[in-house]
Amino acid sequence: MFSDFSRDERIFSFIILGGLVVAGLAMAIAGRGDLLSTHGWLIFGLSLLAFFAAVRQFDRPEPSAERLSEYYDAPTRAGLVLTLIWGVIGMGVGFWVAALLAWPDLTFDVAWLSFGRLRPVHTSGVIFGFGGNALIATSFHVLQRTTRARLPDAISPWFVLLGYNLFCIVAASGYLMGLTQSKEYAEPEWYADIWLVVVWVVYFAIYMRTLARRKEPHIYVANWYYMAFILVVAILHIVNNLAVPVSFGSAKSYSLFAGVQDAMTQWWYGHNAVAFFLTAGFLGMMYYYLPKRANRPIFSYRMSIISFWGITFMYMWAGSHHLHYTALPHWVQTLGMAFSVVLLVPSWASAGNALLTLNGAWHKVRDDAVLRFMALAAIFYGITTFEGSFMAIRAVNSLSHYTDWTIGHVHAGALGWVAMITFGSLYSLVPSMFKRERIYSNKLVEMHFWLALAGTVIYVFAMWNSGVIQGLMWRTYDEAGTLSYSFLESLDAMHPYYIIRAFGGLLFLLGAITALFNVVMTIRMPAMEATPDRGRDLPAEPALQAGE
Amino acid sequence: MFKFHYRLERSALGLVGFIILVASIGGFIEIAPLFTIDETVEEAQDMRVYTPLEVAGRNIYIREGCYACHSQMIRTLRDEVDRYGPYSLAVESQYDHPQLWGSKRTGPDLARLGNKYSDAWHTAHLYNPRDLVPQSKMPAYRWLLRDQLRTDDLGQHLAALRAVGVPYTDEQIANATQDAYGQANPDSLEASGVTERYGEATNIRSFDGQRGRLTDMDALVAYLQMLGALTDAAHTTETAEAE
Numbered sequence: 001m002f003s004d005f006s007r008d009e010r011i012f013s014f015i016i017l018g019g020l021v022v023a024g025l026a027m028a029i030a031g032r033g034d035l036l037s038t039h040g041w042l043i044f045g046l047s048l049l050a051f052f053a054a055v056r057q058f059d060r061p062e063p064s065a066e067r068l069s070e071y072y073d074a075p076t077r078a079g080l081v082l083t084l085i086w087g088v089i090g091m092g093v094g095f096w097v098a099a100l101l102a103w104p105d106l107t108f109d110v111a112w113l114s115f116g117r118l119r120p121v122h123t124s125g126v127i128f129g130f131g132g133n134a135l136i137a138t139s140f141h142v143l144q145r146t147t148r149a150r151l152p153d154a155i156s157p158w159f160v161l162l163g164y165n166l167f168c169i170v171a172a173s174g175y176l177m178g179l180t181q182s183k184e185y186a187e188p189e190w191y192a193d194i195w196l197v198v199v200w201v202v203y204f205a206i207y208m209r210t211l212a213r214r215k216e217p218h219i220y221v222a223n224w225y226y227m228a229f230i231l232v233v234a235i236l237h238i239v240n241n242l243a244v245p246v247s248f249g250s251a252k253s254y255s256l257f258a259g260v261q262d263a264m265t266q267w268w269y270g271h272n273a274v275a276f277f278l279t280a281g282f283l284g285m286m287y288y289y290l291p292k293r294a295n296r297p298i299f300s301y302r303m304s305i306i307s308f309w310g311i312t313f314m315y316m317w318a319g320s321h322h323l324h325y326t327a328l329p330h331w332v333q334t335l336g337m338a339f340s341v342v343l344l345v346p347s348w349a350s351a352g353n354a355l356l357t358l359n360g361a362w363h364k365v366r367d368d369a370v371l372r373f374m375a376l377a378a379i380f381y382g383i384t385t386f387e388g389s390f391m392a393i394r395a396v397n398s399l400s401h402y403t404d405w406t407i408g409h410v411h412a413g414a415l416g417w418v419a420m421i422t423f424g425s426l427y428s429l430v431p432s433m434f435k436r437e438r439i440y441s442n443k444l445v446e447m448h449f450w451l452a453l454a455g456t457v458i459y460v461f462a463m464w465n466s467g468v469i470q471g472l473m474w475r476t477y478d479e480a481g482t483l484s485y486s487f488l489e490s491l492d493a494m495h496p497y498y499i500i501r502a503f504g505g506l507l508f509l510l511g512a513i514t515a516l517f518n519v520v521m522t523i524r525m526p527a528m529e530a531t532p533d534r535g536r537d538l539p540a541e542p543a544l545q546a547g548e
Numbered sequence: 549m550f551k552f553h554y555r556l557e558r559s560a561l562g563l564v565g566f567i568i569l570v571a572s573i574g575g576f577i578e579i580a581p582l583f584t585i586d587e588t589v590e591e592a593q594d595m596r597v598y599t600p601l602e603v604a605g606r607n608i609y610i611r612e613g614c615y616a617c618h619s620q621m622i623r624t625l626r627d628e629v630d631r632y633g634p635y636s637l638a639v640e641s642q643y644d645h646p647q648l649w650g651s652k653r654t655g656p657d658l659a660r661l662g663n664k665y666s667d668a669w670h671t672a673h674l675y676n677p678r679d680l681v682p683q684s685k686m687p688a689y690r691w692l693l694r695d696q697l698r699t700d701d702l703g704q705h706l707a708a709l710r711a712v713g714v715p716y717t718d719e720q721i722a723n724a725t726q727d728a729y730g731q732a733n734p735d736s737l738e739a740s741g742v743t744e745r746y747g748e749a750t751n752i753r754s755f756d757g758q759r760g761r762l763t764d765m766d767a768l769v770a771y772l773q774m775l776g777a778l779t780d781a782a783h784t785t786e787t788a789e790a791e
Contacts, residue, residue: 034701100687101654105678107687114687116613178611183646211560219557227563232571239575246701246708252607254708255646260589260638261582262647268575305553312567316574325623326649327638329588332578339574398625402653475627483630487656492683 002057004067004074004154010058013155017054020047027191035177036251039170039191046166071144071539075157077433079137080426081523082165084516086133087419090125091509097122098502102495112176120175120187126414127185127277129168134422135281136161136203139226141429142288143207146223147214148540156202163199167192179251183266185273186240190253193241200237204230215540221304225284228312232276240269260327268319275315278413282421283311283350289425290374291357294364299356303349310346314339321392324401333394340392347385354378369442369449373424376453380416387412399475404494405467408460415456415508423452423515430519432537437528440521448511448518455508459501466497590639592781597643597714598771599746600702600724601731605771607705608764609648612689619650620659620775633660634782643714643778655686660776667755670769692765693756699728720745732766733759749777 005013024047027040100106100115107114140157144150151157171188174180180187188196207227211219243253257265291298298304320328320336355378358365365375387409391400400406427445431438439445473490477483556562582588598606609615622628622635629635636659641647650657665673669680674692677684702724710716720727723741730738734752742752755769776782 101685104685104687109688109690111612111691114612114689116616116687117611119613119616175613180610180613181646182610182613182615182648184651208560208564217558219560219563224557224563224567228567228571231564231567235568235571244708244711246704250701250704252705254705254712256712258643258645258713259641259647261579262645263641263649264579264582266646268579302550305550309570313570313573316571317578318574320578322651323649325625326621327636327641329582329585332582335578398623401623402619402651406652474631475625477627483627487631488681488683491655491685495683498685 001074001078001158002054003060004063004072006062006154009153009155010054013054013158014051016155016159017047017051021051024048030249031251032249034250035174035179036191036249038177039174039179039251042170042173043166046169050162068150069539070150071537072151072154072157073141073144073433075151075161076137076141076429079133079140079161080430080433081519082161083130083133083137083422083426084512084519086125086129086168087512088509088516090122090127090130091505091512093118093125094122095502095505095509098498098505102498102502111178117175117178120180121172123185124168124171124175124187126419127273128171129165131278131281131418131422132164132168133161134426135226135229135277135285136164138285138289138425138429139281140206141433142220142222142226142284143210144539145537146216146220146288147210148216149210149213150539151206152209152213156206160199160203160206163195163202167196167199170195174251181241181243181253181255183240183255184270186237186266186269189251190241190243190245191251193237193243197234197238200230200234204234220288221298221301221308222284222288224308225280225287228308229276229281229284232272232280232312232316236269236272236276240265260329263323263326264320264328264332267322268316271319271322272315274413275311275318278418279315280311282418285425286350286354286374286378286421289421289428290354290371290378293368293371293374293424293428294358294361296357296359296361299353299359303353307346307349307353310343310349314343314346318343318392321397322401324394324397337392337394341389344385344389347389348382351378351382351385354381369446370424370427370439372449373420373427373452376449377417377420377424380412380420380456384409384413384417399471400467403467403470403474404463404497405471408463408467411463412456412460415452415459419508419512420452420456423448423511426515426519430522434523435527436522436525438522440518440525444514444518448514451507451511451514455504455506455511458504458507460504462497462500462504466494466501469493469497588638589642590637590781592637592639592779594781595639595642595779596747596749597716597720598774598778599731599742599750600699600706600720600728601767601770602774603705603709604697604699604702604728605767605769606648608692608768609771615648615650617650617652617654617686619653619657620647621649622657622659628657632657633776637782639781640776640778643709645709645712645714658772658775662773662775662777663751667753667769667773668757670772671756671765674765674768692768693758693763695764697728697762697764697767699725699762702728717745728767729762731770732756732762735759 024040024044028037031037031040097115097118170192179189242256245253317339318336320332321340324333365372470490473485622632624635673680674689676688677686703721706716706721706724726738727742730736730742731752732755739752742750751773756763756765
């Protein structure tokens with residue numbers, strides 16, 4: 001990492017790390033007697049370690065000027081490994097909380113081992129740790145290849161990647177200590193939120209600066225999605241997290257919004273975290289890696305335009321379908337339902353575009369597990385978006401809401417779509433990024449594919465069953481006009497499904513561990529001497545960084 | 549249209565501007581009116597604020613992630629009203645920063661839990677749910693009974709809540725710490741101030757059954773025991789039949 005930095009960049013990185021050391025110390029002192037100081041010391045310690053590691057490398061020889069005529073892939077390489085590490089952590093915790101629902105005494109009287117504190121570690125671990133790192137890593141790669149320009153400087157991609165992971169560490173460790181805003185998928189407290197905004201601004205700047213240097217007149221579809229992901233997530237994050245801290249020495253804050261306005265803002269955020277984090281970003285991934293791997297052009301350019309703007313416009317209306325039959329005014333519920341249903345059009349346009357791109361390459365889908373991951377992701381994307389539109393209909397929602405059906409739906413999307421497209425892209429990216437001839441073991445990729453598919457199907461079917469049973473039991477009346485089942489009877493009926501679900505999750509986790517092993521072994525293989533391809537994977541021309 | 553797009557996708561700033569514009573419309577139209585249309589939140593004359601002990605209890609509820617398995621929002625559906633009680637009104641959570649409506653019922657809804665069970669039941673249930681409900685999937689929160697409640701910064705908490713719109717008085721903020729103690733110690737000198745500042749209907753009891761000691765359990769049970777009791781609006785307003 002440091003050997004890629006020029007002398008000025010090394011000095012600048014000292015300033016950043018020094019600033020973080022001071023900020024951590026300030027938090028530790030201001031937050032004496034509060035959990036804020038624990039996070040202060042954590043930031044202080046991590047940035048001090050990084051600072052000393054950097055100082056020790058200061059005298060390394062400066063990088064050659066030739067580097068500027070190549071793509072800058074070091075942050076992507078690190079990001080790919082971090083993706084898998086967070087994946088194993090997030091899915092591992094997911095398996096554990098699934099087990100806790102079947103056997104709650106596994107809490108062992110340890111506060112941070114209880115379901116309520118571990119659950120956000122699972123959700124943030126997979127969404128932000130696994131998903132976020134995958135998006136950052138692949139976006140740097142896609143951005144450079146589709147603009148044929150090198151990233152604008154060496155520091156900012158590292159700042160984004162490592163800064164983002166610092167956010168993830170602060171978030172996850174905070175949940176274990178009981179620090180949470182309680183807003184789903186926006187749990188981290190105010191200081192972590194502010195830090196994420198800083199990281200995000202730099203991320204956006206990288207995108208704009210690289211686009212400004214592009215050698216291709218047109219901006220490729222994948223980048224529209226990555227840009228929508230960066231921009232809209234910024235808007236959602238800032239608005240939903242507006243809060244007043246108890247004091248600058250306290251980790252706790254109170255949301256600016258209350259009651260019904262807060263609920264609407266939260267689900268406007270929550271549903272669009274799904275839309276712009278877990279959909280738009282990963283569609284960007286799909287639009288680059290799927291056609292590339294299949295070696296086919298995208299089926300329809302016009303369909304991609306329609307689906308992009310359809311998704312960007314309509315998703316933002318859909319959040320209120322999380323609040324059917326609640327104290328939210330009826331007109332907002334109706335709007336949310338209507339847009340959720342129409343949303344199926346651009347969603348299926350994307351899924352269809354991906355699958356039609358595979359026409360003429362289906363034999364590759366049969367033979368190549370990597371491409372099969374991506375094809376399956378597109379299929380699950382289609383299934384999940386159909387289910388989502390269906391569940392947003394008020395009458396259906398009256399049954400599905402508050403039940404495991406929602407959990408099943410989310411995992412059909414998260415496991416079937418997000419994780420599959422990520423694994424597919426990752427497997428196709430790792431050999432070229434690390435300049436290895438091939439992935440360590442194709443057999444393991446094949447095994448991972450079937451573990452992932454089996455795990456997803458078992459998980460989703462278990463939750464469909466339990467959710468529908470639960471919903472029906474809650475609303476069943478007997479002939480005398482009284483409710484037939486107590487809540488406890490419905491809870492009892494869930495028990496076998498919770499065990500099956502944990503088993504499905506375990507299969508998926510084993511798949512992720514296989515992937516981590518396979519990638520580590522690939523990295524340990526000897527590097528390729530000279531590649532026939534190598535001449536082609538270069539920016540348009542020696543792009544000197546004058547004045548940057 | 550496609551010709552226009554052909555030009556648009558050649559401009560990074562153009563794309564950025566369009567994405568922001570197109571994405572902002574939905575949220576703006578759905579959220580902004582909720583602050584301006586008066587009918588969004590009902591009027592309730594008897595609406596009271598949380599006491600400092602209840603605020604602390606609510607924060608423990610948030611800390612332990614109770615909202616992940618329990619909703620506090622009874623929908624306008626017949627079976628929910630029959631099972632849990634009158635459906636929830638917007639006004640009932642108007643001082644909830646943030647709301648805890650929840651999205652999943654692994655356990656039952658809690659919007660009308662207040663005064664449904666005794667304090668001793670709650671304490672024993674939180675200590676080990678399976679002592680009372682053998683099939684329960686809830687973790688045993690034994691540490692709540694061990695841990696001393698932090699009260700020294702409760703005044704700051706109330707002040708922050710006032711900054712976001714909850715009508716706490718200066719007196720309530722100044723006495724927050726002693727009011728928290730008084731509410732859980734009915735025999736103490738501090739207890740009378742709580743009724744004075746928060747009304748006669750406030751529960752003043754030794755919630756966890758341990759006198760003289762203020763634990764996290766005291767706060768959480770105090771909070772659970774007033775769920776649904778901030779206002780009578782849901783019981784008294786002539787509300788339309790549940791669907």
